[in-house]
Amino acid sequence: LTAGDRVAIMLRNSPQWVMFEQAALSLGLVVVPLYTNDRAENVAYVLQDAGVKILLVEGQEALDMFEPIAPQLQGLIRLVTVQACEENIIYPRKICLQEWEQEEENSGSGNLQLVDPLPGDLATIVYTSGTTGRPKGVMLSHHNILSNAYSALPNFPIYREDLMLSFLPLSHMLERTLGYYIPVMCGATVAYARSVQELAEDLLSQRPTILISVPRIYERVYNKILTGLEEKPPFAQKLFHATVEAGWRRFQGGSGGLAWPLLKRLVANKVMAKLGGRLRLAICGGAPLSPKVAKTFLGLGLNLVQGYGLTETSPMVSGNPVNDNDPASVGTPFEGVEVRIGENDELLVRGEAVMLGYWHNPEATHDMIDDDGWLHTGDKARIENNHIYITGRLKEIIVLSNGEKVPPADMEMAIALDPLIEQVLVVGEGRPYLTALVVLNEPCWQAEAERLGLNPADPESLQSKAAREMVCEHIVQRLHDFPGYAVIRDVSLQIEPWSIENETMTPTLKLRRAAILASTTERIEQLYSGH
Structure with a gap:
């Protein structure tokens, strides 16, 4: 392997994911993240399109999934499994991680030469899981990623004392930057959820202070709250709604009334206890969040803030600071990020975090980024009081x-x-x-x-x-x-x-x-x- 070669990770969120990527980046390699729940055909396309040489997977389940696409994996130098797997002639280059380490040690080639990459060097190719057509490989440099991470901190402050629960796939740039790079930069602790299905239990056992999620998860919690309320007596339902209204008035700058401290203790704290009881910040991105969901959580005293971004912007463009949080907006632009409204009310973005381009696809790159460096997001928006409001998608009308x-x-x-x-x-x-x-x-x-x-x-x-x-x-x-x-x-x-x-x-x-x-x-x- 030489600097610039591509290696891929197809693991659930885990310390191994982080360690493999850190090792790869320190050697000047380019990391290609893959979703563990993606279709085999998509995985084969990405591996071939990116020219991946090493692929790291969990174990036998992944190998079984790959059987139909085995001929398309012949370009791999190594197919590495974290767990020991049964011998299989379909994958002659398959090796278990422990065996690989032993092999390298015995051959004396374990002393690899670390590379100090330049800021503009390619760090990762992230394939967008588009709703139409083949995925495109977004090329992000070390500078793209680090500049974006640093610029996010004023809006989303994270401290050494914080504990984050990671459950969005690390293949998603939102989780990778907010739930991995920034905690490493700030010295915060990250716990890895076992699965989305076991998230409720993991929230109670780990008691995170910061949660990063897409609207779907917050909406599920909201619907569970509503369903549970239907089984309560009318008085309990009225008490819950009164709590949300009082908390919402308090959020909007009022006092919440004399009853708020009591309502918080009787109702809001009990709901928040189901999320671990220590959450001080909940960040939502990836898609618009319903105003009703936002109002409910904010009314219960949770600092729920929305952000906005794209994989092509490394990924964050804006976010609501806790002290200037307008839940109808996706926040204020991060430091160093320029935004403006173009034709048809399209939101345009320019700055250090804008991608290098699409891998082997100059036509798509030119369609996305104009000659003045403005990236065309495809989202309709308006900007008021420095806050960005997304009003729709240009193509989803x-x-x-x-x-x-x-x-x-x-x-x-x-x-x-x-x-x-x-x-x-x-x-x-x-x-x-x-x-x-x-x-x-x-x-x-x-x-x-x-x-x-x-x-x-x-x-x-x-x-x-x-x-x-x-x-x-x-x-x-x-x-x-x-x-x-x-x-x-x-x-x-x-x-x-x-x-x-x-x-x-x-x-x-x-x-x-x-x-x-x-x-x-x-x-x-x-x-x-x-x-």
């Missing part, structure tokens, strides 16, 4: 047959806050009205189906008029504050969730809109039959 333009993202965010609804996709491009594809929460659906006299185990029940009308009523309640265009006329229901495994979600938990629409064409046609 539904145009109805009457020419009316509808931004679906805010509607979907509001609808998905209903405990009955697990996921939703608004449909209507070129159609006379809006409809929606809806994934139901199974326990909630069972209760509603029984109330309607339907058999929840019968798939036909999902297509019944009674079930569809019931879900539409829930949606009406969620959209009552929206403009007149936000009317969902009909729905198509399912229980099976959209997921990474069935290729309808990206590894960063964003819906692959095109893939979902392509796989549900018949159901969509039925929603518009007769019109």
